[in-house]
Amino acid sequence: MSILAGDLLNPAPVSTLREALDRIGGKSDVWLTVHAGVNRQTFGGAVLSRLARCWARSLREAGVQRGDRVALLLPNDIPFVAAFFGCQYLGAVPVPLAWPVSLLDLNRVLDSLGPLVANAAPRVIVTTPAVASMKPFGLPAVVAPHPVPARGLVAPAKDDPAFIQYTSGSLGRPRGVVITQQAAVASAWSMGQALGVGRQDVGVSWLPLFHDMGLVGGLLCPLLYRFPLHLMSPGEFLLHPRRWLRLISEEKGTVATAPDFAYALCARRVKDLAGLDLSSWRHALSGSEPVHRSTLDAFAEQFAPTGFSARALKPVYGLAENTLGVCFGDGEEPDAEWQGRTICSVGRPIPGMEVQISESGEVLVRGPSRMTVYFRDPEATARTVRDGWLHTGDLGFICDGRLYLTGREKDLVIQNGRKFHPYDIERIAAAAVDAMPNGAAAFADADEALVVVVETREQLDDVEKRVRGELMAALGVRPSRVVQVGLGELPRTSSGKLRRNACVERFT
Amino acid sequence: MITPQAQEDRVRQILSDLTNVPPADIRAGDRLREDLGLDSVGSMELLSMLAEEFDIDVEMEEAAAVADVAGLMALARRHLG
Numbered sequence: 001m002s003i004l005a006g007d008l009l010n011p012a013p014v015s016t017l018r019e020a021l022d023r024i025g026g027k028s029d030v031w032l033t034v035h036a037g038v039n040r041q042t043f044g045g046a047v048l049s050r051l052a053r054c055w056a057r058s059l060r061e062a063g064v065q066r067g068d069r070v071a072l073l074l075p076n077d078i079p080f081v082a083a084f085f086g087c088q089y090l091g092a093v094p095v096p097l098a099w100p101v102s103l104l105d106l107n108r109v110l111d112s113l114g115p116l117v118a119n120a121a122p123r124v125i126v127t128t129p130a131v132a133s134m135k136p137f138g139l140p141a142v143v144a145p146h147p148v149p150a151r152g153l154v155a156p157a158k159d160d161p162a163f164i165q166y167t168s169g170s171l172g173r174p175r176g177v178v179i180t181q182q183a184a185v186a187s188a189w190s191m192g193q194a195l196g197v198g199r200q201d202v203g204v205s206w207l208p209l210f211h212d213m214g215l216v217g218g219l220l221c222p223l224l225y226r227f228p229l230h231l232m233s234p235g236e237f238l239l240h241p242r243r244w245l246r247l248i249s250e251e252k253g254t255v256a257t258a259p260d261f262a263y264a265l266c267a268r269r270v271k272d273l274a275g276l277d278l279s280s281w282r283h284a285l286s287g288s289e290p291v292h293r294s295t296l297d298a299f300a301e302q303f304a305p306t307g308f309s310a311r312a313l314k315p316v317y318g319l320a321e322n323t324l325g326v327c328f329g330d331g332e333e334p335d336a337e338w339q340g341r342t343i344c345s346v347g348r349p350i351p352g353m354e355v356q357i358s359e360s361g362e363v364l365v366r367g368p369s370r371m372t373v374y375f376r377d378p379e380a381t382a383r384t385v386r387d388g389w390l391h392t393g394d395l396g397f398i399c400d401g402r403l404y405l406t407g408r409e410k411d412l413v414i415q416n417g418r419k420f421h422p423y424d425i426e427r428i429a430a431a432a433v434d435a436m437p438n439g440a441a442a443f444a445d446a447d448e449a450l451v452v453v454v455e456t457r458e459q460l461d462d463v464e465k466r467v468r469g470e471l472m473a474a475l476g477v478r479p480s481r482v483v484q485v486g487l488g489e490l491p492r493t494s495s496g497k498l499r500r501n502a503c504v505e506r507f508t
Numbered sequence: 509m510i511t512p513q514a515q516e517d518r519v520r521q522i523l524s525d526l527t528n529v530p531p532a533d534i535r536a537g538d539r540l541r542e543d544l545g546l547d548s549v550g551s552m553e554l555l556s557m558l559a560e561e562f563d564i565d566v567e568m569e570e571a572a573a574v575a576d577v578a579g580l581m582a583l584a585r586r587h588l589g
Contacts, residue, residue, distance in 0.1 A: 101548040102572040238552030416549040469542040
């Protein structure tokens with residue numbers, strides 16, 4: 001089995017996130033700018049460090065001690081960043097929770113986070129006053145920093161956890177990826193080395209901070225390399241995709257990352273190119289969902305008149321279990337043909353990372369940013385980390401020193417950058433039509449559209465409406481097709497387990 | 509100046525384009541999420557298309573508060589006077 005290895009990883013200048021924040025320093029230099037509409041707020045390293053210690057004080061007064069988990073349920077704004085680092089000053093472990101685009105259905109959002117919060121068992125939750133008034137999870141809520149910074153703070157060791165990143169584990173069994181200080185630093189440092197970034201670079205990000213790509217790629221990489229970051233919210237990007245591009249244009253952004261759907265959205269929605277200059281954008285990374293050549297081409301063509309270079313578009317591969325980055329493209333990957341499909345390469349391993357393909361075709365990863373354990377889940381940990389190698393669950397092959405992904409985390413359904421376990425979708429779809437709990441199948445077709453098949457006792461007229469309504473309400477996911485079949489028509493194994501691969505063949 | 513009826517028809521058409529529900533089947537009481545099947549990304553794209561179509565500036569707080577077709581129509585009316 002041949003191993004594909006990245007360059008040697010240079011030693012990072014710090015060993016913990018706290019040291020990284022302290023190193024930003026500077027009384028007058030702006031490091032972070034938060035944009036909301038026409039408003040902007042700027043923060044230098046020293047100001048941010050002081051604010052983080054103010055949060056540390058309010059957290060400590062709420063009873064948070066070293067090693068305690070602290071749930072963060074906050075939008076992409078300064079409280080998230082400052083409270084995240086406030087935890088670092090206490091040696092506490094932030095647990096970012098998914099902040100919804102709309103708060104209309106807050107009760108449902110909180111319900112869906114319940115199993116995750118139960119697993120993480122945080123001491124407190126940091127959130128907005130509006131959410132705190134609903135007494136989420138019965139936890140004490142911290143909503144504001146103390147006016148006076150804390151003193152007598154701790155210095156976390158490199159093996160201490162830096163944060164816990166929950167992944168799209170099945171709703172019943174959320175999995176918290178424990179990332180150590182060392183892994184967090186190594187991941188951000190490796191990605192920056194792969195891109196060759198330095199203090200002259202400028203980051204522009206709308207990616208959610210509760211997600212690995214927004215947190216590690218968006219926030220921590222600029223932190224480690226001390227280049228300025230312009231932050232906006234996912235909701236604002238979705239509502240005004242042009243504002244992301246305008247921000248890159250105005251701030252001469254060099255690094256900005258997004259999933260495939262976001263590049264497609266920009267190519268589709270942003271027609272007014274007047275005043276846009278995207279010539280500074282050197283690293284337009286596309287990650288977190290399958291990368292389509294058609295999207296890259298459409299984006300490059302649409303924005304060529306703004307000076308945007310097609311070579312800036314780089315497919316990348318990462319996963320929360322490796323903190324983030326595994327392979328990065330360099331903008332010149334050849335495509336591969338595989339089973340009648342064109343597949344974009346996700347490039348070569350970034351510094352410090354090694355990749356190999358197992359006998360079964362699974363992508364295995366080894367390197368300094370690997371997770372230690374799934375929080376309180378030794379069985380899942382033992383399945384995922386074996387002999388030092390991370391078993392990603394992704395399928396792929398290596399060709400000419402580059403990695404190609406052919407299937408993403410077996411059975412997982414990805415919609416608009418969000419990942420769903422078919423089991424969760426099936427459970428809800430079956431309940432929607434009063435079918436048996438195992439009487440539904442959910443899977444993605446060749447175009448990654450979600451198909452749901454339900455077994456019903458008799459022909460129902462409103463199956464599509466019921467299934468779609470319940471799935472939208474409970475998970476916010478929209479099936480592109482709902483198929484109704486009779487009892488026993490779903491392909492199953494002899495032991496009664498659903499055969500999703502057979503479903504894909506039969507129903508698409 | 510666009511008439512209220514023309515404006516409503518246009519909103520209905522955009523909704524229909526995004527959801528594949530025929531314009532005539534879209535009712536004021538339909539919820540964007542549960543009845544028309546728009547997820548959060550879809551809802552934002554809808555509002556973004558409306559903003560562009562009518563050349564209005566919708567902000568996040570306002571956008572996030574729209575739950576149904578009636579709310580959408582009200583938002584368009586507010587901006588277009």
